[in-house]
Amino acid sequence: MCFTAHPKAGTAIHISSFTPLIKAGAAQAGAMLAADVLGRAAGWGALGPGPRTRPQVALTFDDGPSPRTLDLLMVLERHGAPSTFFVTAPNAAAHPDLMNALAAAGHQLEAHGIWHRPALLMPPWKEWAQVRWHPRAEQPGLLFRPPYGGHSPFTRLLARLAHRQIALWDVEGRDWLALPAAELAQHTLGQVCPGSVILLHDGPEVTPELLDLILHGLEERGLAPVLVSDLPMQRIGLRAGLGRLRASYGR
Numbered sequence: 001m002c003f004t005a006h007p008k009a010g011t012a013i014h015i016s017s018f019t020p021l022i023k024a025g026a027a028q029a030g031a032m033l034a035a036d037v038l039g040r041a042a043g044w045g046a047l048g049p050g051p052r053t054r055p056q057v058a059l060t061f062d063d064g065p066s067p068r069t070l071d072l073l074m075v076l077e078r079h080g081a082p083s084t085f086f087v088t089a090p091n092a093a094a095h096p097d098l099m100n101a102l103a104a105a106g107h108q109l110e111a112h113g114i115w116h117r118p119a120l121l122m123p124p125w126k127e128w129a130q131v132r133w134h135p136r137a138e139q140p141g142l143l144f145r146p147p148y149g150g151h152s153p154f155t156r157l158l159a160r161l162a163h164r165q166i167a168l169w170d171v172e173g174r175d176w177l178a179l180p181a182a183e184l185a186q187h188t189l190g191q192v193c194p195g196s197v198i199l200l201h202d203g204p205e206v207t208p209e210l211l212d213l214i215l216h217g218l219e220e221r222g223l224a225p226v227l228v229s230d231l232p233m234q235r236i237g238l239r240a241g242l243g244r245l246r247a248s249y250g251r
């Protein structure tokens with residue numbers, strides 16, 4: 001689900017005539033890989049998990065609102081679990097009633113962009129609009145979660161100009177996979193630590209059941225779900241970024 005650059009191998013017979021093209025392609029692939037490493041994988045400078053010393057975690061849902069939102073709301077209400085929803089502009093516009101229901105239930109609303117595309121595939125003017133859009137009124141300190149987490153140091157510059165902070169995660173619920181909820185829950189709970197920010201999606205059929213299992217598991221471990229602003233998320237520093245890099249590329 002994550003964007004990575006794959007340099008193409010040059011195998012043409014008349015390779016010399018293609019050399020400038022190959023060089024340009026390699027340079028572009030190298031630049032994209034570097035941006036991917038600095039942005040998505042390491043996340044240096046973006047917001048990541050909260051303090052590992054408090055028994056709290058943050059549940060986050062990307063891509064909504066959707067026809068699945070009410071099911072998620074019911075599970076969250078049953079467990080008394082405040083959560084954060086990173087919504088897209090088209091889905092927020094299509095479901096104003098669900099946006100109101102999320103806000104009324106005390107959940108946090110943050111931005112997941114206008115176009116569900118990695119930032120590295122967008123021209124700068126489009127990325128500027130992408131970073132600036134937010135479901136709440138213009139206020140400082142609002143969060144933007146780039147689609148697929150794909151972003152570059154340039155995205156962070158745009159976010160800074162737009163008074164946004166880039167919010168990533170450290171645990172994936174992997175609810176885009178066609179696996180039983182119990183298996184996904186076991187894997188997710190195996191990754192969770194105090195301070196974790198858990199990525200789930202508002203849309204997949206498995207997510208409400210998975211959410212229920214995760215919440216039971218968190219309760220057993222004495223980990224309380226809180227809003228990302230109450231965690232609070234912390235800036236990913238050098239050491240934490242290196243750890244994320246190892247997890248992204250090292251396994």
Ligand SMILES: [Zn+2]
Binds near residue numbers: 062063112116148
């Ligand atoms: Zn998404």
